Amino acid sequence: MSLVLSLLRRFRWRIPVAMLLGAGGAVSGLALVAVINALVAGTLPFDTQRLGLMAALLVAVFACGFLSQSMLTSLGHRVVSDMRVETVKRIMDTGLERLDAIGAPALYATLAKDIVAVGQAFNRLPLLFANAIMLLSGFCYLAWLSFPLFAFSAGLIGAAAAVAYRWVLRMRALMMEVRATDDRLMETYRGAIEGRHELALNGWRRQIFHREDVARTAEHARVTETHADRYWALSLSWTSMLVLGVMAGIFVAGTMLGLPAANIAAFVLVLMFLRMPLNELVGTLPILLAGNVALARVEALRLEQYRAHFHAPLADGTPKLPADRAASAGTPLMELRGIVFEHPAANGEKGFRLGPVDLTIERGETVFIVGGNGSGKSTLMSILAGLRKPAGGSIRLSGRQITDAERHCLREQVSAVFSSPFLFERLVGPGGQLDEALAQAFLRRLRLSGKVSIQDSRLSDIQLSQGQRKRLALLSALVEQRPVLLLDEWAADQDPVFRRFFYEELLPELRAQGRTIIAISHDDRFFHVADRVLQCDAGTLSPWGGREAVRNAQTVL
Numbered sequence: 001m002s003l004v005l006s007l008l009r010r011f012r013w014r015i016p017v018a019m020l021l022g023a024g025g026a027v028s029g030l031a032l033v034a035v036i037n038a039l040v041a042g043t044l045p046f047d048t049q050r051l052g053l054m055a056a057l058l059v060a061v062f063a064c065g066f067l068s069q070s071m072l073t074s075l076g077h078r079v080v081s082d083m084r085v086e087t088v089k090r091i092m093d094t095g096l097e098r099l100d101a102i103g104a105p106a107l108y109a110t111l112a113k114d115i116v117a118v119g120q121a122f123n124r125l126p127l128l129f130a131n132a133i134m135l136l137s138g139f140c141y142l143a144w145l146s147f148p149l150f151a152f153s154a155g156l157i158g159a160a161a162a163v164a165y166r167w168v169l170r171m172r173a174l175m176m177e178v179r180a181t182d183d184r185l186m187e188t189y190r191g192a193i194e195g196r197h198e199l200a201l202n203g204w205r206r207q208i209f210h211r212e213d214v215a216r217t218a219e220h221a222r223v224t225e226t227h228a229d230r231y232w233a234l235s236l237s238w239t240s241m242l243v244l245g246v247m248a249g250i251f252v253a254g255t256m257l258g259l260p261a262a263n264i265a266a267f268v269l270v271l272m273f274l275r276m277p278l279n280e281l282v283g284t285l286p287i288l289l290a291g292n293v294a295l296a297r298v299e300a301l302r303l304e305q306y307r308a309h310f311h312a313p314l315a316d317g318t319p320k321l322p323a324d325r326a327a328s329a330g331t332p333l334m335e336l337r338g339i340v341f342e343h344p345a346a347n348g349e350k351g352f353r354l355g356p357v358d359l360t361i362e363r364g365e366t367v368f369i370v371g372g373n374g375s376g377k378s379t380l381m382s383i384l385a386g387l388r389k390p391a392g393g394s395i396r397l398s399g400r401q402i403t404d405a406e407r408h409c410l411r412e413q414v415s416a417v418f419s420s421p422f423l424f425e426r427l428v429g430p431g432g433q434l435d436e437a438l439a440q441a442f443l444r445r446l447r448l449s450g451k452v453s454i455q456d457s458r459l460s461d462i463q464l465s466q467g468q469r470k471r472l473a474l475l476s477a478l479v480e481q482r483p484v485l486l487l488d489e490w491a492a493d494q495d496p497v498f499r500r501f502f503y504e505e506l507l508p509e510l511r512a513q514g515r516t517i518i519a520i521s522h523d524d525r526f527f528h529v530a531d532r533v534l535q536c537d538a539g540t541l542s543p544w545g546g547r548e549a550v551r552n553a554q555t556v557l
């Protein structure tokens with residue numbers, strides 16, 4: 001609802017104007033029917049003046065309808081475009097924990113389906129409004145024509161609407177279910193595309209995946225959709241029957257009440273005219289309901305509210321924390337005290353607890369972290385990067401305690417290459433400006449210059465081998481020129497020659513430039529490169545216990 005209100009607020013004057021035009025068209029149409037009625041009944045003379053009036057009303061019906069429709073449909077397209085842009089920004093501003101809980105398929109489904117559904121519903125609003133106005137003014141005219149007949153038809157229509165309302169509620173519930181199935185379908189699409197190699201290898205897997213996951217989910221959607229459409233067909237037929245039934249009833253009631261035939265005929269003519277808006281109203285119901293369901297889905301995601309800015313200031317109004325703040329006073333770059341983080345339990349499996357972690361990182365230090373699979377290394381890394389919010393403890397950056405609202409300051413200091421990095425074609429340097437010469441130099445040093453080129457800050461190709469993609473991800477991190485570099489098992493995919501180059505040339509060079517490097521690594525042959533090696537074990541951090549401890553590092557279950 002808040003979304004609709006914000007849209008109405010944004011297009012403040014255009015929506016009322018377009019709706020007024022729609023109402024103008026509806027009233028003109030009805031006035032034309034009233035004039036024809038009066039001409040037929042002989043209460044108005046048929047002369048050039050009436051002819052002119054009818055022509056003017058016809059022009060008004062056309063002009064108001066066209067202007068109102070085109071204004072509101074263009075607004076509908078604007079709504080879709082704004083919602084796309086804003087929803088992506090809201091996703092970017094939402095915490096990782098929330099995004100993990102929502103899951104990628106639900107987010108893709110919202111971007112691909114919900115936004116379009118809201119736009120389509122929005123496009124129908126003018127029609128809905130024009131038809132509602134037409135019905136309202138039509139019933140006022142009917143009441144003026146004959147109040148007893150109006151009361152009779154209003155009673156019948158009211159009773160029928162009460163029945164139809166239950167069907168509409170049921171239809172909405174079914175559409176909610178269809179929409180929930182869309183998330184599951186999206187997951188199967190992802191499986192078919194991203195799991196294509198695994199599926200191509202195994203015919204049984206292909207068959208079972210297709211039958212149990214794809215076909216079963218699609219079938220559930222089909223059955224539920226068909227069920228929902230049945231309620232719609234019921235409502236449509238009910239409406240058609242209702243209008244014809246009311247007409248027949250009017251004739252019987254009018255005759256029994258002894259009303260003049262001309263009055264009954266006029267009444268029936270107006271009802272005939274009102275049949276069209278009534279049918280259109282019911283006809284747009286599925287689109288309106290789909291928009292309503294889509295809005296409910298977007299709001300249920302509980303994404304961060306939209307904000308236009310990208311760089312939030314510090315609590316004291318400082319736009320950015322200076323990288324070398326307090327460096328002269330010898331303050332450590334980062335201090336973690338009693339940091340605790342929990343991955344919540346899911347599907348009956350127990351969660352994971354990291355901490356309490358105490359860690360001080362000096363400026364320019366090279367720190368390696370070792371530990372078994374699932375021991376919490378990557379989780380710690382994401383806390384050091386300010387990506388995850390610890391449940392307890394404090395983080396100081398250059399001596400300044402970082403509040404939750406200021407975690408973005410931590411992020412601004414850090415470049416990272418995660419274990420499965422996402423590659424963007426565009427390289428971004430400090431302040432959004434790329435130092436092309438530096439990027440070209442790194443491209444050569446990472447031995448990618450024969451494979452990829454950089455033009456206008458863009459990489460010419462990112463479809464490379466796993467190891468080469470990791471080198472591009474490192475390039476992308478290095479050109480950011482940030483004081484802290486976080487690497488999650490970066491060298492794991494590199495060949496032995498390049499691995500040696502990385503540990504024995506590149507890292508010492510970066511260290512000499514004053515970069516602080518925190519790297520998850522299992523290459524104990526190169527641990528001499530680090531100032532310190534720490535060991536992560538079941539969520540706790542301690543100094544490395546030597547090669548033996550690495551070999552004995554247990555996988556955390």
Ligand SMILES: Nc1ncnc2c1ncn2[C@@H]1O[C@H](COP(=O)(O)OP(=O)(O)OP(=O)(O)O)[C@@H](O)[C@H]1O
Pocket residue numbers: 100343344352371372373374375376377378379380419556
């Ligand atoms: N997004 C998540 N949601 C829930 N639990 C998670 C999530 N990410 C990690 N975990 C759990 O947290 C624990 C630590 O994971 P983490 O990725 O930090 O380990 P790691 O030491 O980096 O492991 P590896 O060496 O295998 O990469 C694991 O048991 C994992 O199941």
